[in-house]
Amino acid sequence: xxxxxxxxxxxxxxxLFCLNGSVFAADVIELNQLVENAEAMDGxxxxxxxxxxxxxxxxxDHAWVNINDGTNAMGIWMPLDDxxxxxxxxxxxxxxxxxxxxxxxxxxxxxxxGDVDIHSDSIxxxxxxxxxxxxVPTLKIIFGLVLVCLASALGMIYLNVIKKK
Amino acid sequence: MNTFNGRxxxxxxxxxxxxxxxxxxxxxxxxxxxTAVGLQEWNPFWDFIITMAxxxxxxxxxIIIGKQTRHNKSxxxxxxxxxxxxLSWIILMFLCAIPYLLSGHVxxxxxxxFDVMSGFTTTGMVLTQDLDHISLSLNLWRHMLTFIGGxxxxxxxxxxxxxxxxxxxxxxxxxxxxxxxxxxxxxxARIIWKISMVYLVIGTVALWIDGLAIGLTPLSAFFNGxxxxxxxxxxxxxxxxxxxMMYYHSFSYENLTIIFFILGSLNFGLHYAILSGNKxxxxxxxxxxxxxxxxxLASILAVMWLARTGVYHDAIAMFRRVVYNVLSAxxxxxxxxxxxxxxxxxxxxxxxxxxxIVMLIGGSACSTAGGFKGLRxxxxxxxxxxxxxxxxxxxxxxxxxxxxxxxxxxxxxxxVKAAALIIIxxxxxFAIGTLIGTYYGYPLASAAFExxxxxxxxxxxxxxxxxxxxxxxxxxxxxxxYLGRLEFLSVFALIGFIIGGIKKCxxx
Numbered sequence: 001x002x003x004x005x006x007x008x009x010x011x012x013x014x015x016l017f018c019l020n021g022s023v024f025a026a027d028v029i030e031l032n033q034l035v036e037n038a039e040a041m042d043g044x045x046x047x048x049x050x051x052x053x054x055x056x057x058x059x060x061d062h063a064w065v066n067i068n069d070g071t072n073a074m075g076i077w078m079p080l081d082d083x084x085x086x087x088x089x090x091x092x093x094x095x096x097x098x099x100x101x102x103x104x105x106x107x108x109x110x111x112x113x114g115d116v117d118i119h120s121d122s123i124x125x126x127x128x129x130x131x132x133x134x135x136v137p138t139l140k141i142i143f144g145l146v147l148v149c150l151a152s153a154l155g156m157i158y159l160n161v162i163k164k165k
Numbered sequence: 166m167n168t169f170n171g172r173x174x175x176x177x178x179x180x181x182x183x184x185x186x187x188x189x190x191x192x193x194x195x196x197x198x199x200t201a202v203g204l205q206e207w208n209p210f211w212d213f214i215i216t217m218a219x220x221x222x223x224x225x226x227x228i229i230i231g232k233q234t235r236h237n238k239s240x241x242x243x244x245x246x247x248x249x250x251x252l253s254w255i256i257l258m259f260l261c262a263i264p265y266l267l268s269g270h271v272x273x274x275x276x277x278x279f280d281v282m283s284g285f286t287t288t289g290m291v292l293t294q295d296l297d298h299i300s301l302s303l304n305l306w307r308h309m310l311t312f313i314g315g316x317x318x319x320x321x322x323x324x325x326x327x328x329x330x331x332x333x334x335x336x337x338x339x340x341x342x343x344x345x346x347x348x349x350x351x352x353x354a355r356i357i358w359k360i361s362m363v364y365l366v367i368g369t370v371a372l373w374i375d376g377l378a379i380g381l382t383p384l385s386a387f388f389n390g391x392x393x394x395x396x397x398x399x400x401x402x403x404x405x406x407x408x409x410m411m412y413y414h415s416f417s418y419e420n421l422t423i424i425f426f427i428l429g430s431l432n433f434g435l436h437y438a439i440l441s442g443n444k445x446x447x448x449x450x451x452x453x454x455x456x457x458x459x460x461x462l463a464s465i466l467a468v469m470w471l472a473r474t475g476v477y478h479d480a481i482a483m484f485r486r487v488v489y490n491v492l493s494a495x496x497x498x499x500x501x502x503x504x505x506x507x508x509x510x511x512x513x514x515x516x517x518x519x520x521x522i523v524m525l526i527g528g529s530a531c532s533t534a535g536g537f538k539g540l541r542x543x544x545x546x547x548x549x550x551x552x553x554x555x556x557x558x559x560x561x562x563x564x565x566x567x568x569x570x571x572x573x574x575x576x577x578x579x580x581v582k583a584a585a586l587i588i589i590x591x592x593x594x595f596a597i598g599t600l601i602g603t604y605y606g607y608p609l610a611s612a613a614f615e616x617x618x619x620x621x622x623x624x625x626x627x628x629x630x631x632x633x634x635x636x637x638x639x640x641x642x643x644x645x646x647y648l649g650r651l652e653f654l655s656v657f658a659l660i661g662f663i664i665g666g667i668k669k670c671x672x673x
Binding site: 035036038039051053054055056057058059063064066068072073074075090091092093107108110112113114115116117134136140141143144147148150151154155157158161162 | 212214221222225228229235297299301379381385407411412414476477478479481483484485504506
């Protein structure tokens with residue numbers, strides 16, 4: 001029985017390592033590292049993660065999706081189907097989907113007029129995006145209202161004292 | 166009727182006009198407020214309400230303090246125009262920084278002031294963080310500041326808020342916009358704003374349509390079109406996203422911005438002459454001649470240099486990544502189609518030097534562009550040629566040299582001296598900026614690049630300008646942007662006025 005449990009544990013651990021092989025932190029490179037080491041990384045297959053920002057820009061059967069990983073932002077050229085799988089894009093009211101993209105890094109892409117970009121082979125939504133809650137502090141509202149009252153009072157004085165003269 | 170008493174009447178005059186400028190900018194905050202309401206961005210809504218209320222209170226207080234000026238407008242002198250312009254810019258820098266600060270997207274009031282001054286001066290350097298998540302209303306405010314700064318905000322406020330603007334030319338010159346398109350300043354200011362607004366409509370529509378074609382949604386295409394036009398025309402360089410022009414991945418979008426930022430960098434007098442039917446002015450004008458010659462030479466040299474490095478393989482890539490940045494630098498726009506660090510890593514010392522030179526030269530006088538201006542370069546170049554001709558000519562032969570700028574003008578020694586003085590002031594500001602950069606450990610080429618970009622109100626960065634850079638550099642860069650935009654004289658007048666005031670108090 002103990003033998004079976006040990007074997008099962010070993011199998012489980014080895015399976016875990018196999019499945020997670022593609023998302024080891026060491027394999028994911030920061031966008032800024034790509035910019036800093038563009039010459040060395042040019043033409044290599046890289047894996048990057050980042051938040052999808054703005055919107056997908058459709059160009060025929062492909063689309064541009066810009067991602068920001070906190071160190072920098074970069075355009076990912078991906079098939080339209082992949083772009084359509086992204087549900088939420090980051091803006092003032094949203095935290096966008098966190099993507100993991102694997103593809104070829106181009107220091108000066110010949111297809112896209114010398115763009116620094118990544119042509120993706122695969123896209124995975126690692127974390128789904130969500131709407132950002134916006135709460136206005138009460139103190140800000142009170143402060144704003146007091147100032148508006150003061151400005152209005154001064155405006156009345158200005159109109160009566162200066163303009164009437 | 167003279168009602169001024171005492172020695173300090175200048176303070177009342179300055180207070181009165183500065184109050185109107187502050188009030189004018191306060192009223193402009195209605196636009197981001199309406200945008201915030203329309204898009205239900207409630208935090209920015211309150212941020213702008215607070216800022217507008219503070220600005221109105223301060224503006225009205227200044228007007229009330231200087232109310233005697235209403236009956237003593239004949240006392241307004243040149244020095245008042247210069248001081249109002251330079252002082253208003255400082256006050257507005259603090260007031261307009263409030264929405265940035267309240268948004269939580271800047272680290273400090275210093276960073277907020279830096280971004281506002283960058284906007285006003287149409288520089289386009291950014292310390293605001295996480296641009297991809299800022300509200301549309303704050304983005305509108307950023308681009309409004311750069312648009313208004315480019316056309317001249319003092320004149321805008323005074324021309325439209327005051328009924329009598331007989332002496333308004335004084336304020337005009339104070340903001341480095343000394344041009345008289347028609348005999349009165351009100352008419353000139355209105356023409357400048359009319360030209361800008363016509364282009365604003367055309368430019369926004371053009372970029373909107375192109376935005377739809379490149380895959381933006383209709384609302385996003387509209388706001389992006391509006392923002393990018395405002396930045397292009399005012400040669401500002403702000404963009405709504407972190408990647409600046411690289412966000413759009415579009416040749417057509419970049420080409421449209423080239424058209425608008427070149428148009429924006431041309432003298433308003435030239436626009437007026439062409440719109441009035443005098444199309445030959447475009448070819449005869451000393452500024453357009455110097456701009457096209459220097460742009461062509463700089464682009465050719467940069468392309469030849471970068472072709473050697475082998476980074477870019479075809480003509481389109483060369484145009485989009487090299488010529489675009491050279492033109493953006495020369496017109497002092499600051500839109501970037503490469504990452505800031507690529508200048509340091511790929512352009513090499515020669516490429517950086519080319520950009521430094523064109524950034525310092527800048528665009529045309531009385532345009533939205535910065536730098537020491539093509540007109541002054543043309544005047545100095547012509548004066549050197551004239552001196553050589555004088556040396557070679559007979560001593561008995563007295564010749565008058567001329568140049569063409571809107572009309573034929575005599576190349577007088579006074580004009581040459583004035584042009585040379587301003588160029589020297591720019592070079593000193595640039596040298597100090599480079600010195601400070603190297604003191605803080607940045608490489609010479611990078612420090613010079615950033616200092617040239619700041620002094621010329623350009624906005625391209627090599628990676629130095631960042632929230633983490635030393636506070637001393639941020640303060641110096643604010644001063645350099647301010648000096649560069651107001652072309653020194655107004656700021657010197659303000660310093661002189663303050664020192665004079667202190668002396669008066671001391672001797673009393």
